Amino acid sequence: MSFSKLLRYNQRNNKTTASLTTEHAFSENWTPSALLSDPTSIDVNIPAEISAVLPPSNESYDSVLSSLPTRSMLKINSTESSGDDEGTDLQKLTTSWLEKIDTEMPENISKIDSNIISSPIVSQVEARFIVHTGKLRKNSTDFASSFSNSLGFSKSYGRFIFFASKKNDNSAKKNHTIDSNIGNHSFVDQGRNLPLTSDTIICHDIASTSAEREYEVHGPDGMFTTRIYSLEGSISSLSTNCPEDTYSEAIHINTKHIENTGSTTHSRKSSYTTSLSNIKRLFKRTSLNSHSKDSYDHTNTTADDYAIASSLNETTSSCVSSESLSAMSEDEDNDKDQIIQTLYSNIDASTDLVSKKYKDLNVVLGEGSGGQVKLVQRVLDNKVFALKEYRSKNKRESERKYIKKIISEFCIASTLKNPNICETLEILYENGKIFQILEYCEYDLFALVMSEKMQYDEICCLFKQLINGVKYLHDIGLSHRDLKLDNCVVTQRGILKLIDFGASTVFQYPLSSQLIEANGIVGSDPYLSPEVFYFEKYDPRALDVWAIGIIFFCMIARRFPWKYPKVKDVQFRTFCSGRGVASFKDLVTKPATGDSNQCDDGYEGGVIDMGPNFLLHRLPEESHNIMRRILEISPFRRITVNEILQDDWIKEIEMCQVVGAEAPKDASPRIINKENHIHTNIDQRYAHIGGMHERT
Ligand SMILES: Nc1ncnc2c1ncn2[C@@H]1O[C@H](COP(=O)(O)OP(=O)(O)OP(=O)(O)O)[C@@H](O)[C@H]1O
Numbered sequence: 151m152s153f154s155k156l157l158r159y160n161q162r163n164n165k166t167t168a169s170l171t172t173e174h175a176f177s178e179n180w181t182p183s184a185l186l187s188d189p190t191s192i193d194v195n196i197p198a199e200i201s202a203v204l205p206p207s208n209e210s211y212d213s214v215l216s217s218l219p220t221r222s223m224l225k226i227n228s229t230e231s232s233g234d235d236e237g238t239d240l241q242k243l244t245t246s247w248l249e250k251i252d253t254e255m256p257e258n259i260s261k262i263d264s265n266i267i268s269s270p271i272v273s274q275v276e277a278r279f280i281v282h283t284g285k286l287r288k289n290s291t292d293f294a295s296s297f298s299n300s301l302g303f304s305k306s307y308g309r310f311i312f313f314a315s316k317k318n319d320n321s322a323k324k325n326h327t328i329d330s331n332i333g334n335h336s337f338v339d340q341g342r343n344l345p346l347t348s349d350t351i352i353c354h355d356i357a358s359t360s361a362e363r364e365y366e367v368h369g370p371d372g373m374f375t376t377r378i379y380s381l382e383g384s385i386s387s388l389s390t391n392c393p394e395d396t397y398s399e400a401i402h403i404n405t406k407h408i409e410n411t412g413s414t415t416h417s418r419k420s421s422y423t424t425s426l427s428n429i430k431r432l433f434k435r436t437s438l439n440s441h442s443k444d445s446y447d448h449t450n451t452t453a454d455d456y457a458i459a460s461s462l463n464e465t466t467s468s469c470v471s472s473e474s475l476s477a478m479s480e481d482e483d484n485d486k487d488q489i490i491q492t493l494y495s496n497i498d499a500s501t502d503l504v505s506k507k508y509k510d511l512n513v514v515l516g517e518g519s520g521g522q523v524k525l526v527q528r529v530l531d532n533k534v535f536a537l538k539e540y541r542s543k544n545k546r547e548s549e550r551k552y553i554k555k556i557i558s559e560f561c562i563a564s565t566l567k568n569p570n571i572c573e574t575l576e577i578l579y580e581n582g583k584i585f586q587i588l589e590y591c592e593y594d595l596f597a598l599v600m601s602e603k604m605q606y607d608e609i610c611c612l613f614k615q616l617i618n619g620v621k622y623l624h625d626i627g628l629s630h631r632d633l634k635l636d637n638c639v640v641t642q643r644g645i646l647k648l649i650d651f652g653a654s655t656v657f658q659y660p661l662s663s664q665l666i667e668a669n670g671i672v673g674s675d676p677y678l679s680p681e682v683f684y685f686e687k688y689d690p691r692a693l694d695v696w697a698i699g700i701i702f703f704c705m706i707a708r709r710f711p712w713k714y715p716k717v718k719d720v721q722f723r724t725f726c727s728g729r730g731v732a733s734f735k736d737l738v739t740k741p742a743t744g745d746s747n748q749c750d751d752g753y754e755g756g757v758i759d760m761g762p763n764f765l766l767h768r769l770p771e772e773s774h775n776i777m778r779r780i781l782e783i784s785p786f787r788r789i790t791v792n793e794i795l796q797d798d799w800i801k802e803i804e805m806c807q808v809v810g811a812e813a814p815k816d817a818s819p820r821i822i823n824k825e826n827h828i829h830t831n832i833d834q835r836y837a838h839i840g841g842m843h844e845r846t
Pocket residue numbers: 152269515516517518519520521522523536538572588589590591592593594636637639649650652838839840
């Protein structure tokens with residue numbers, strides 16, 4: 151949790167930062183078995199109706215350390231026993247540009263407590279978002295097809311992928327039918343990995359929670375072989391309240407609001423009326439059919455706007471003429487603020503009210519710079535969802551920017567369809583506040599890590615799912631830019647999903663090989679890669695890859711390796727040491743080598759706590775090769791996410807996954823869990839960052 155989150159919690163709880171940090175659940179003294187699973191030990195009130203919809207905690211397990219493959223850890227003792235030699239090595243490894251380094255484990259390394267970490271705030275539109283009009287036109291038709299191709303959809307389907315998927319009226323029924331027939335055809339078709347024959351499978355419904363339905367599958371000998379979870383009533387079937395055109399309209403309007411050209415008073419008035427009525431449609435959910443490519447006659451737009459707008463070009467309706475678009479300008483924010491206020495009151499009358507559709511379960515799941523995330527239950531069918539209530543507009547920001555940011559995040563998130571991405575269902579407005587409804591996931595990774603219950607194989611499984619989620623994003627030209635434990639949520643069945651696309655950015659447009667570099671220090675300090683501090687512009691994919699490595703380290707060591715990757719941070723400086731270079735610049739600017747399969751980080755020493763070993767000696771040896779390449783200081787030498795998946799160790803990791811979710815017509819996505827591990831269930835009261843703070 152960011153520092154700002156902490157402050158807010160402190161203010162609410164009348165606590166000082168210091169006391170909260172000390173008392174925080176992540177202290178050494180926090181015994182998971184005592185505190186997490188014993189309801190009497192903690193004074194947290196969970197209403198009975200919530201307990202009913204939340205899963206129970208499972209048994210407690212040994213810590214991750216006991217599940218680490220011992221054969222694979224670095225032989226710390228033998229290195230440590232080198233005695234005097236170590237001092238010699240240290241001298242050899244310490245280079246002139248680094249000050250004297252303490253080889254002891256630095257004191258300020260502590261267990262993960264992101265309370266003490268501040269996240270930089272993005273406050274301005276980045277220059278890279280400016281796209282030339284010609285390019286915009288040219289690419290506008292390409293984007294959807296590229297996205298659809300990457301998803302394996304037909305080209306004609308591409309135009310739909312930016313919309314929340316259509317409700318399949320029969321989805322629940324279909325799921326049921328298919329699951330009951332699992333032994334006949336569907337299972338065999340889609341669950342090929344399972345060592346079962348179609349004749350011998352018995353499917354037994356044993357549990358059902360928010361979105362997933364669990365089935366035990368038995369082999370011919372009656373032995374339990376694996377578990378399958380049907381995503382009955384899955385989120386995708388719920389997004390039907392949002393007609394396609396509504397989203398396209400919303401996205402389109404989003405684009406309008408960043409127009410910045412001259413205009414007459416008359417046209418300005420006209421544009422406001424039209425544009426705002428279109429924003430209204432976002433919330434109102436009406437369907438529009440007109441079509442105008444003129445609306446893309448932009449001179450100034452953001453990458454996100456552009457990407458989304460271009461993907462919708464084929465279908466986007468536009469009631470806004472290019473003339474009206476030209477009316478929007480930065481210095482008219484005040485006018486627009488007023489108009490948007492009016493808009494809000496109009497929306498109020500026509501929008502589904504959050505409070506009517508969803509029942510607040512009074513559980514705060516988390517709180518960040520974007521707003522507060524709460525647990526809600528849909529009145530219609532009692533299904534549980536996460537509701538993100540966006541923070542109110544700052545006095546300093548214009549209404550236009552405020553709305554644009556929210557809609558951009560929503561448009562991107564609702565576009566993404568992948569089992570390892572949290573599904574975004576709808577956006578709602580009520581009483582001056584904007585809400586987003588998300589698929590609910592029972593845990594966040596931060597809470598899971600801090601529970602100290604996760605075992606090594608489970609961590610590896612989640613790690614590989616994380617890589618797959620990021621691969622999906624990178625394959626479609628998006629980078630997340632704020633990957634961290636808090637932004638990974640995990641379902642009760644062990645499926646990891648990425649959330650929070652507020653910082654994500656397009657790095658490549660469809661059919662273009664040109665990399666669009668990102669700029670700005672965006673993300674959370676300990677997960678940031680070193681180059682973001684060094685270069686004004688950088689490849690955001692490399693930042694994501696680095697963050698993946700930090701997350702893996704955190705999962706294993708339950709510590710951050712450093713506060714931030716700057717040489718002034720003693721831990722990071724230690725990590726940089728011994729690499730045979732004269733300056734940090736030499737490290738971070740090392741050009742790519744010809745052989746992308748080889749790690750060449752310049753470190754040759756064998757000291758346990760120096761250079762890459764500073765991190766590696768805390769990790770299993772089988773991960774060393776890949777982690778060295780992931781945490782390569784030079785972004786030009788850093789491995790890509792696709793290359794990570796080619797690594798032998800990564801390939802061998804047994805990963806739980808959802809099958810059958812990719813094909814748009816497949817109505818029966820199921821979860822296949824691997825047998826070498828089970829996924830940790832923790833008490834729901836402490837399963838999210840929000841809950842952890844309730845304790846303090
Ligand atoms: N779909 C979800 N299911 C369960 N918990 C969730 C979900 N979405 C968010 N959360 C919880 O809420 C927390 C904050 O969510 P999120 O990152 O979206 O907020 P934010 O305001 O954007 O935070 P940040 O300050 O990182 O930008 C998460 O860390 C997680 O604990």
